[in-house]
Amino acid sequence: MAPPIRVPTYLNPMNAVKAIWRICYILVQYIIIAVYKAPPPKSPQDLRNPYGRVAVIGAGLTGISSAAHCISHNFEVVIFEESSRSGLGGIWSHTVVTSVKKSGGPESKWTINDGAEGAFDAVIVTVGTCGKPKWIDLDGMPKGMAKDSETSDADMAKQKDVFKKPIIHSSELDSDKVSEKTIRGKKVVVIGSGASGVEAVEAALHRGAGEVVMIARTDKWIIPRNIFFDTFLACQPFGREMPLSFLWESFLKNWHYYGVKDLTPAHAGLFEGTPVVNDKFLHHVKDGSCKYVRGDPIRLTSVGVRTNVRDRDTKPGAGGIEKTIDADVIVLATGFERPTISFLPDSLFPEDYQRPDLYLQNFTTEDWSVLMTNSSYSSGIGTVGHFHIGIYTRILLTFLLDENARPTPKDSKLWVDVVRFIKRGASGGPLGFFTYAELTIWLVTFHLLRPDRLRWLFFIMFGWGVRVKEQKGEGEGAGAVAMERVRKEKVY
Structure with missing residues (x-):
């Protein structure tokens, strides 16, 4: 019996379809980058008068992405991470920040550990949901x-x-x-x-x-x-x-x-x-x-x-x-321990408003300047897991640039309570599971229920408007001057 005739790989029509699909996918990615990516500073010296300072805790993919969005929109960033530069990134990087405190007064700022890195206007916590490997203890397992x-x-x-x-x-x-x-x-x-x-x-x-x-x-x-x-x-x-x-x-x-x-x-x-x-x-x-x-x-x-x-x-x-x-x-295959956030003040998480029951599921209800991207997540279904990183980061930047857009603790708790009412009886809790469509509804209502935020819509959703710009003024206080300039001249 003659052996079956095999079609050479390069003549297989399905391979041609797959190749065309990959090319189209790559082209679409280039288009998305060209339309939405904010140009970063050409050098560290170009960021002379930042609009504010942001501390990012955790140097995994979420932390690095959040930092890049902040820098692209003229905010200075300091990243805190335990691992050496060669070990950065991934869900197994472990933060060792021990203390995050806020000074008193109307212009209070955040300080990390002993405050050696200076004061910060906001904090982004990106420790993720997977920490150290979880080892179960079974009888018959060697001691220790x-x-x-x-x-x-x-x-x-x-x-x-x-x-x-x-x-x-x-x-x-x-x-x-x-x-x-x-x-x-x-x-x-x-x-x-x-x-x-x-x-x-x-x-x-x-x-x-x-x-x-x-x-x-x-x-x-x-x-x-x-x-x-x-x-x-x-x-x-x-x-x-x-x-x-x-x-x-x-x-x-x-x-x-x-x-x-x-x-x-x-x-x-x-x-x-x-x-x-x-x-x-x-x-x-x-x-x-x-x-x-x-x-x-x-x-x-x-x-x-x-x-x-x-x-x-x-x-x-x-x-x-x-x-x-x-x-x-x-x-x-027993999973990972949930990373601790004990370095944050307990006052940020009052009873009934702890992870994942937060404002927009990522902002602490007591202080809008603490964002916890991918650190309060429990379960969900989404097509791609990165679009929301830039959106949440730009919401935080909007709060920094426009004090009228900021939610009060009462507003934040009300949002959580409304979601609880709508999703009452949901398995795992109302905010324990969400889809990307539901996230989109949150973002739409975030703007529609507060019309004063509509002017920031294209910045939050697409990153358009706020850029690194040449500004006058040097030295101490330049950041505050820049932020005031944004408010008055509506640089968005």
């Missing part, structure tokens, strides 16, 4: 493992019925801490079914694991990485389950979950938590390269993980069948 992940060989030898093979956190799986030899050809058991767990499965398979098993306490919604489908999902106007949400869920079950419908969550709606965005995981389950086990890890043994295996319609902790899942390597 959950605390510092290090136990001597002598101590391990004294312990009975413990798992003495490699135990690693999912954040280490694709790092230099884990060698190729540790994973290749081995049976890897991943504990956890969230985004970290899905990524851990893919990383283990990519590094040549012989077999992978995921132990899932709860089923998570998994959606494809498709710009059209995700855009439609994000267009849901209210961040909560709605009467017609079952349509989206049914579509996913019959399309994305085709062949593995048993993996769809039985007790959680699509609009109740952040879904996992992934194209390949379900295919790994379908082709058998990953075995999906629904159950509760009970303890580790010398050979693997003792697990209470449950049926789909049961909840964590319900009765099941105890089984031991053999393992050569155990990966804890």
